[in-house]
Amino acid sequence: MVEKTVAAVAEKPPLARMEKLTAVKGMNDILPPESGRWEWFEAKVRALMARYAYANVRTPIVEPTALFVRGLGEVTDIVEKEMYSFVDSMNGDKLTLRPEATAGIVRAMVEHNALYNGPMRVWSAVPLFRHERPQKGRYRQFHQIDVEALGFAGPDVDAEQILMCRALLHDLGIPMEHVRLELNSLGQPSERMAHRAALIAHFEVNAVRAVLDAVGVAYRINPRLVRGMDYYNLTVFEWITDKLGSQGTVCGGGRYDGLFEQLGGKPTPAVGWGMGVERMLLLLEAVGVMPPAGAPDVYAVVPSPQEMPAAMVACEALRAVGVNVQMHAGTGEGMGSMKSQFKKADASGARYALIFGETELAQGCVAVKPLRGEKEQAQQAQVLQPLSDVAAWAHTLHG
Numbered sequence: 001m002v003e004k005t006v007a008a009v010a011e012k013p014p015l016a017r018m019e020k021l022t023a024v025k026g027m028n029d030i031l032p033p034e035s036g037r038w039e040w041f042e043a044k045v046r047a048l049m050a051r052y053a054y055a056n057v058r059t060p061i062v063e064p065t066a067l068f069v070r071g072l073g074e075v076t077d078i079v080e081k082e083m084y085s086f087v088d089s090m091n092g093d094k095l096t097l098r099p100e101a102t103a104g105i106v107r108a109m110v111e112h113n114a115l116y117n118g119p120m121r122v123w124s125a126v127p128l129f130r131h132e133r134p135q136k137g138r139y140r141q142f143h144q145i146d147v148e149a150l151g152f153a154g155p156d157v158d159a160e161q162i163l164m165c166r167a168l169l170h171d172l173g174i175p176m177e178h179v180r181l182e183l184n185s186l187g188q189p190s191e192r193m194a195h196r197a198a199l200i201a202h203f204e205v206n207a208v209r210a211v212l213d214a215v216g217v218a219y220r221i222n223p224r225l226v227r228g229m230d231y232y233n234l235t236v237f238e239w240i241t242d243k244l245g246s247q248g249t250v251c252g253g254g255r256y257d258g259l260f261e262q263l264g265g266k267p268t269p270a271v272g273w274g275m276g277v278e279r280m281l282l283l284l285e286a287v288g289v290m291p292p293a294g295a296p297d298v299y300a301v302v303p304s305p306q307e308m309p310a311a312m313v314a315c316e317a318l319r320a321v322g323v324n325v326q327m328h329a330g331t332g333e334g335m336g337s338m339k340s341q342f343k344k345a346d347a348s349g350a351r352y353a354l355i356f357g358e359t360e361l362a363q364g365c366v367a368v369k370p371l372r373g374e375k376e377q378a379q380q381a382q383v384l385q386p387l388s389d390v391a392a393w394a395h396t397l398h399g
Contacts, residue, residue, distance in 0.1 A: 026132075026140030036294030037281060042125060044171050045145050052164055054121040054147060059104040061127065065094040070262055071103035073230030082130040097129035100229065101146035102256070102272055103263070109150060110265035119151025125277075137247030137279050147253075148272035158235045158255060158271050159211035165239055165251050165273060166217060172280065173289040179250070181217065183208070183237045184225035186254075208235055231256040235271070243286040250283055251275040295349025296326040297397045299371075301341045302356050305330065310387070311356040314366060317390040323397050326350060346371055352397055355382065364388060368397070 023029055030038055049056070065085050072079050084097040098104055101124060109115055124146045134140055147164065149157045162181065169179060185206060212219055219237075227236050236254030244250070253273025260268035284291060298318070302311045308330075315325045326348050328341050335341070345353045355367035369382040385393045 024140070026134030028139060028141070033293035037291040038277070039294060040291040041172070041277060041281065045123075045125065045168065048164065048168050048171060049123045049147075051167075052121070052160070054123045057105060057108065057122045057124050059098075059101075059108050059124070059126075061098055061129075062095050063098055063104050063107065065096040067103050067107055067263070068096055068099060071106070071229075071231060071259060072100065076228065076230060078130065078228065082132050084129045084131055098126070099128055099130045101126050101128065101144060101274065102148065102229075102231075102259070105146070105148055106150075106259050106263055106265070106270070109268075110260060110263055115151050115268065119149070121149050123147045135247075137244055137276075137282055139278060143277040145275040145277065146272065147274070148270060150270045151268055152271065153257075153269035155207040155235065156211060158208045159215075161253060161271055161273050162208070162212065162217065162237055163215060165253075165275070168275070169239065169251075172284060174283065175287060176218075178243055178283070178287050179239050179241045181219040181237060181239055182222040182225050183219050183235065184222050185235055186226065186233050206235065227252060227254055229256075231259040231262065233257055237273075241283055241286075243283055244279060247279060247282075250279045293349065295351075296324040297350060298323060298325050298352045298354050298368075299345035299348050299350040300325060300327045300354045300356065301338065301345060302328050302330075302335055303338060303341075303358065304335055307356045307358065307361055310361050311354075314354070314356070314387050314390060318394050318397070321391050321394045323394050325354075360384060361387075368393075 065083070068083060069079055074080075078099050083099050086095055087093070088095055105122065105124065109120070114120060125143065126146060127141055127143050129141050131140060132138065147161065149161060166176075166181075169176070209219075225236055225238060226232070232254045234255040234257065236252075238249050238252040240248045241250055242248060251273060253271070255269070255271040257267075257269045259270065260266060281291075300311055300315050302308055311327070315327055318325050328335065328344065330336065342353065351370065351372045353369045353371055355369060357367065360367045363384065364387055365384040366387055367382040368385050
């Protein structure tokens with residue numbers, strides 16, 4: 001009986017290989033080293049928002065469908081053709097993955113009476129979803145920096161928003177000759193049937209231009225410039241590049257003084273802008289500005305498992321004082337050769353290798369070897385540093 005059972009197991013055909021699952025078309029994974037460039041971009045954004053005193057807000061990815069129908073306009077392309085909408089099977093609610101950020105932020109402000117104590121400057125970095133044909137610079141899930149000044153009626157804040165965009169472009173390293181600013185005034189809703197010349201004349205006296213002229217920001221008046229959402233009025237603007245073909249708008253926004261009322265709130269002036277992260281990273285590549293990929297300060301080379309405990313203690317001490325450390329990880333067959341470890345250390349982008357050899361540890365030290373910099377520096381003899389006082393020399397390892 002046992003022999004028959006063993007034979008049956010041996011004859012059992014192998015399990016069929018499971019089908020490989022892939023991401024939804026137009027919704028992309030962001031993996032290292034590309035994710036390091038995203039983090040670099042996001043750090044630039046956070047630093048800018050702090051300089052302008054804008055506070056971060058976070059709202060749900062899923063909102064009531066009515067929010068976007070009412071806020072964006074029932075006959076807009078986004079509402080008619082591009083929204084990911086569904087009915088909640090638990091309660092029948094009609095829900096939508098947010099296709100833009102402003103309506104959700106305004107909904108949150110109205111719901112929580114957040115402007116009770118006065119106007120607010122806020123920003124967010126969010127994924128958005130639109131069901132459209134994926135192409136370079138246009139995806140079904142994309143990411144946007146969204147900036148809003150809520151409760152401010154003056155054109156000085158409109159100008160501030162435009163200057164923020166310019167400052168971010170500068171911080172990212174985008175040369176101004178590769179982007180241009182276009183402006184228009186849509187007028188108040190009651191004025192929109194007026195002759196185009198009247199709108200241009202209205203814009204000529206707009207205080208926004210006076211601020212931009214005073215600061216020295218170049219711009220073009222584009223009387224045909226409109227935005228894709230119905231809620232915009234008065235000033236609208238876009239930063240446009242010729243480097244990305246048909247996807248040339250990298251940043252855009254304007255004033256939307258009627259949106260709070262449309263969403264059940266009190267009359268509240270507001271202005272904001274959004275910047276597509278994917279397009280900005282494409283623009284950086286197009287103009288030759290490559291954000292640095294993330295890299296550790298040091299790579300820990302550990303010749304054998306016997307040295308691993310001491311190496312772990314030292315690396316934790318370095319991390320505690322702000323040094324970024326990548327520890328070499330062994331396999332079931334050992335730690336690998338020194339040659340292979342140094343190859344991985346170099347590939348990591350680290351500036352230094354820390355060598356936890358038996359000889360060095362016997363002296364209570366670790367060997368520090370430069371991996372970057374001038375050829376002479378990279379070839380210089382490694383330096384021994386004491387493990388008894390890591391904090392005393394850790395600062396020499398920072399980039």
